[in-house]
Amino acid sequence: MAGKVAERRAALRENLILIAERIIAQQGLGALRARDLASEAGCAVGAIYNVFGDLTDLVLTVNARTFHRLGADVAEALADAPQDPVEQLVIMAQAYHRFAAENHLAWRALFDVERAPGEAAPDWYLEEMGRLFTYIADPLAVIFPGRAPDEHALLTRALFSSVHGIVLLGLDQASSGVPTEDIDRMIALVLRQFTASAK
Amino acid sequence: MAGKVAERRAALRENLILIAERIIAQQGLGALRARDLASEAGCAVGAIYNVFGDLTDLVLTVNARTFHRLGADVAEALADAPQDPVEQLVIMAQAYHRFAAENHLAWRALFDVERAPGEAAPDWYLEEMGRLFTYIADPLAVIFPGRAPDEHALLTRALFSSVHGIVLLGLDQASSGVPTEDIDRMIALVLRQFTASAK
DNA sequence: CCCTCTATTGAACATAGTTCAGTGATACGG
DNA sequence: CCGTATCACTGAACTATGTTCAATAGAGGG
Numbered sequence: 001m002a003g004k005v006a007e008r009r010a011a012l013r014e015n016l017i018l019i020a021e022r023i024i025a026q027q028g029l030g031a032l033r034a035r036d037l038a039s040e041a042g043c044a045v046g047a048i049y050n051v052f053g054d055l056t057d058l059v060l061t062v063n064a065r066t067f068h069r070l071g072a073d074v075a076e077a078l079a080d081a082p083q084d085p086v087e088q089l090v091i092m093a094q095a096y097h098r099f100a101a102e103n104h105l106a107w108r109a110l111f112d113v114e115r116a117p118g119e120a121a122p123d124w125y126l127e128e129m130g131r132l133f134t135y136i137a138d139p140l141a142v143i144f145p146g147r148a149p150d151e152h153a154l155l156t157r158a159l160f161s162s163v164h165g166i167v168l169l170g171l172d173q174a175s176s177g178v179p180t181e182d183i184d185r186m187i188a189l190v191l192r193q194f195t196a197s198a199k
Numbered sequence: 200m201a202g203k204v205a206e207r208r209a210a211l212r213e214n215l216i217l218i219a220e221r222i223i224a225q226q227g228l229g230a231l232r233a234r235d236l237a238s239e240a241g242c243a244v245g246a247i248y249n250v251f252g253d254l255t256d257l258v259l260t261v262n263a264r265t266f267h268r269l270g271a272d273v274a275e276a277l278a279d280a281p282q283d284p285v286e287q288l289v290i291m292a293q294a295y296h297r298f299a300a301e302n303h304l305a306w307r308a309l310f311d312v313e314r315a316p317g318e319a320a321p322d323w324y325l326e327e328m329g330r331l332f333t334y335i336a337d338p339l340a341v342i343f344p345g346r347a348p349d350e351h352a353l354l355t356r357a358l359f360s361s362v363h364g365i366v367l368l369g370l371d372q373a374s375s376g377v378p379t380e381d382i383d384r385m386i387a388l389v390l391r392q393f394t395a396s397a398k
Numbered sequence: 399c400c401c402t403c404t405a406t407t408g409a410a411c412a413t414a415g416t417t418c419a420g421t422g423a424t425a426c427g428g
Numbered sequence: 429c430c431g432t433a434t435c436a437c438t439g440a441a442c443t444a445t446g447t448t449c450a451a452t453a454g455a456g457g458g
Contacts, residue, residue, distance in 0.1 A: 033446090034445075046406070046407060046448075047406060049447070121372065154384055157368075157377070157385060162361035162362075162365060163364070165360040168360070168363075168364065169356075176320055178356075186353055186360070190357050190358075190361055193393050197392070197396030232413090234415095243437065244439070245438060246438075249437070254415070254416095
């Protein structure tokens with residue numbers, strides 16, 4: 001029987017990812033424990049290290065999936081959006097907000113995982129980020145037709161970062177009173193005001 | 200001899216804060232270790248817990264000082280700024296950026312410390328944040344005289360969050376190529392564009 | 399069916415934060 | 429100035445964590 005080992009390893013890998021995904025989503029990145037994983041997956045702790053280099057590798061794998069779902073949600077929102085480029089920006093940003101709110105702990109894990117210093121971001125991260133940037137850059141090109149390409153790149157990154165900051169601080173202090181609607185209002189306020197005097 | 204104990208405790212407290220401040224600034228929050236602290240301070244590990252409830256308390260104390268320095272830097276930048284309210288916003292935001300860049304690890308520690316879930320932010324945090332918000336709200340009131348007060352609050356928070364997001368993502372991926380000047384350009388771009396069509 | 403090779407195991411190790419019984423210094427009454 | 433009750437300080441021990449690796453079990457070829 002060829003590949004029985006590889007088969008079992010692949011199954012374990014998938015299983016570990018699903019378990020880790022659930023723990024992160026329900027209890028956050030900080031609640032992920034090697035022994036819990038092994039116990040739930042019905043394997044030894046050491047087995048985890050046969051499949052992933054370390055727990056960070058596993059988290060990065062979960063993050064890749066989370067980021068992909070995030071990208072898909074934003075793309076779907078864009079597909080349903082009207083033609084107006086400003087509205088497209090607002091709707092995508094609010095889709096970003098909704099995803100972050102509905103998958104708060106998983107979304108936090110995207111940024112809370114500590115990369116070894118000096119290590120570059122993984123490829124999937126840059127790719128997925130690039131896709132998001134494209135979604136933003138296209139409407140921006142319509143809104144600001146006269147600007148140089150490098151300025152477009154800067155604009156894109158700046159707007160993404162702004163929306164990210166609004167969502168991040170808004171959700172962080174949810175306890176100290178930033179209602180969901182206010183976050184959406186801030187997003188719309190910034191994007192509309194920003195694009196109001198386009199030229 | 201009255202208060203010899205209290206005196207020593209106060210001295211140890213101050214000493215621990217200074218050591219922790221240096222470790223966080225030079226090596227980051229993750230490099231803070233109880234045993235290293237005790238060793239450097241010349242006391243037993245247990246002594247730390249006579250002065251601080253736990254290491255998080257100590258980190259929060261360091262963070263309070265960091266946040267205070269940040270506020271002072273922004274205030275100083277504002278004091279030296281011209282009368283034009285848009286310029287004031289840009290200069291303050293770039294002062295925020297400069298502080299974050301020059302005190303990167305200490306600044307990260309402000310947000311990376313994990314609060315127990317459901318626990319409110321400490322008072323000093325809310326106070327210092329309130330001060331920063333005031334700095335922003337004043338020029339905004341000049342730029343957007345016609346808006347309702349609650350909309351001013353939202354605008355203030357939105358702009359702060361936007362700048363924070365730009366700085367956060369800009370510094371995070373310093374390795375993947377966001378030069379300092381670009382961060383300043385993004386800040387100026389967002390703030391100028393945002394205020395360009397004020398009404 | 400046996401033998402080799404390797405995937406898997408889980409006890410052990412390294413490194414954390416935190417605790418607490420034992421120890422010694424402090425402050426005060428005489 | 430001395431004795432003693434008190435309490436702060438000590439640091440070994442406890443708990444919890446990620447990670448490793450010698451021992452084991454099982455797969456696959458002959």
